[in-house]
Amino acid sequence: MTGPGPQLDRSVPALLVKVGRYPQHAGGLGVVRTLARRGVPVYAMVEDRFTPVALSRYLAGRVVCPTSGLEPPERLVRLLLAIGAGIGRPTVAVPTDDEAAVLLAEHAEQLAGHFLLPPVPADLPRRLASKEGLSRICERYGVPTPRAAAPADLAELLELGRRWGYPLVLKNLEAWTRLSAPVVQHTTLVRDEAQLRALVPTEGPLSVLAQEYLPADRSQDWITHLYCGAGGAVRTVFTGRKVRSWPPESGVTTRAEALWNPPLAELAAGLCEALGYSGVADLDWRLDLRDGRYKLVDFNPRTGAQFRLFESTRGVDVVRALHLDLTGRPVPAAEQRAPRSFVVGQLDLPSALCWARARRRPPPAVLPRRGVERAWLCADDPWPAAAETVRFSGTVARRLALAVRARQARAPRS
Numbered sequence: 169m170t171g172p173g174p175q176l177d178r179s180v181p182a183l184l185v186k187v188g189r190y191p192q193h194a195g196g197l198g199v200v201r202t203l204a205r206r207g208v209p210v211y212a213m214v215e216d217r218f219t220p221v222a223l224s225r226y227l228a229g230r231v232v233c234p235t236s237g238l239e240p241p242e243r244l245v246r247l248l249l250a251i252g253a254g255i256g257r258p259t260v261a262v263p264t265d266d267e268a269a270v271l272l273a274e275h276a277e278q279l280a281g282h283f284l285l286p287p288v289p290a291d292l293p294r295r296l297a298s299k300e301g302l303s304r305i306c307e308r309y310g311v312p313t314p315r316a317a318a319p320a321d322l323a324e325l326l327e328l329g330r331r332w333g334y335p336l337v338l339k340n341l342e343a344w345t346r347l348s349a350p351v352v353q354h355t356t357l358v359r360d361e362a363q364l365r366a367l368v369p370t371e372g373p374l375s376v377l378a379q380e381y382l383p384a385d386r387s388q389d390w391i392t393h394l395y396c397g398a399g400g401a402v403r404t405v406f407t408g409r410k411v412r413s414w415p416p417e418s419g420v421t422t423r424a425e426a427l428w429n430p431p432l433a434e435l436a437a438g439l440c441e442a443l444g445y446s447g448v449a450d451l452d453w454r455l456d457l458r459d460g461r462y463k464l465v466d467f468n469p470r471t472g473a474q475f476r477l478f479e480s481t482r483g484v485d486v487v488r489a490l491h492l493d494l495t496g497r498p499v500p501a502a503e504q505r506a507p508r509s510f511v512v513g514q515l516d517l518p519s520a521l522c523w524a525r526a527r528r529r530p531p532p533a534v535l536p537r538r539g540v541e542r543a544w545l546c547a548d549d550p551w552p553a554a555a556e557t558v559r560f561s562g563t564v565a566r567r568l569a570l571a572v573r574a575r576q577a578r579a580p581r582s
Contacts, residue, residue, distance in 0.1 A: 173394050177495040182209070185229040187237050191214070202485055211255060249278070258284055267347065295572065297342070298342050300377055314337075321372070322368050326361065334381075360475075379485055393475050407436075409424060424477050428506065450470065508541065509541065
């Protein structure tokens with residue numbers, strides 16, 4: 169199925185590149201579908217043959233190669249070279265995590281025989297993925313960002329909390345150490361010192377960033393997705409609002425809406441051009457209603473999980489733009505398509521319930537509407553959604569069992 173839109177080079181396949189274990193990732197499935205629907209053969213690195221993306225009818229081939237992110241980079245490079253040799257022709261590599269983006273950039277020369285890669289400066293994805301590095305970049309280029317610090321240990325973190333006050337936002341500091349020595353499972357909102365002490369290791373150095381919390385009732389979450397060509401030339405840029413996330417206020421996007429925002433698009437494009445960034449980028453912003461400034465929260469130097477929220481009126485999204493550009497084809501200029509929204513159904517329901525409970529009113533954007541892009545559910549590709557349902561049910565059951573055992577352990581014995 170091709171339909172209207174730009175004609176991609178069907179002789180050039182794509183590979184979904186992953187480092188670490190996260191089988192329930194809708195963004196990778198989006199990469200497979202968006203390219204394959206334009207006739208591009210798409211291969212994927214998968215954790216096992218029953219991951220949702222491995223069951224997509226649009227997948228040309230799967231490579232079962234579970235990684236942890238603890239492997240030496242040289243071993244991962246050898247793995248990619250072997251996959252590239254197996255595909256047998258130049259292939260566009262599409263990273264869906266920070267580690268994969270860093271690996272591809274830092275070893276681009278070794279991989280160039282098999283893969284087509286954007287000419288990004290080799291050290292730039294690592295600096296952008298580093299929460300402390302991004303804070304320094306924002307300071308250098310005059311981009312607003314929430315106040316942040318990287319405490320060396322728990323004592324410094326506690327002192328920071330006492331000076332700044334709570335809540336605090338905690339994030340793992342670096343792309344690779346978030347897998348080898350994580351302090352938190354994901355971006356985490358810490359509401360008081362007791363929660364902080366229960367969460368953070370009491371001994372040893374910490375690889376964590378503490379970030380100022382911008383109150384939900386006085387801020388808005390915005391996102392920008394871009395594709396930049398050589399030298400930071402912006403080929404396409406999209407903007408939208410994050411409506412909900414899971415966990416609330418700090419987790420992955422569960423519902424978002426495409427809304428064109430020229431000042432934000434200009435701010436994001438200006439930063440990428442100044443950096444000379446090349447490739448797909450996913451930027452998270454928070455509009456601080458107290459001072460009216462958009463503050464950069466995260467710069468992900470790779471494909472974002474919700475990138476299919478955005479498409480131009482010419483049928484271009486950031487992944488299609490990547491393939492077009494790296495195969496020497498023009499990226500057609502066009503306006504952002506609207507109305508359009510993105511939803512991760514099984515996560516948006518608990519997020520909406522938490523939103524309603526906290527605010528004591530019905531949550532926005534719950535009922536189906538026109539132009540909805542669903543993360544999993546798709547009439548012509550149903551098996552990934554079925555596989556995700558099974559895995560999600562298993563995850564919920566395990567967490568409930570752990571909660572019951574923890575409650576039993578705390579209960580007084582007669």
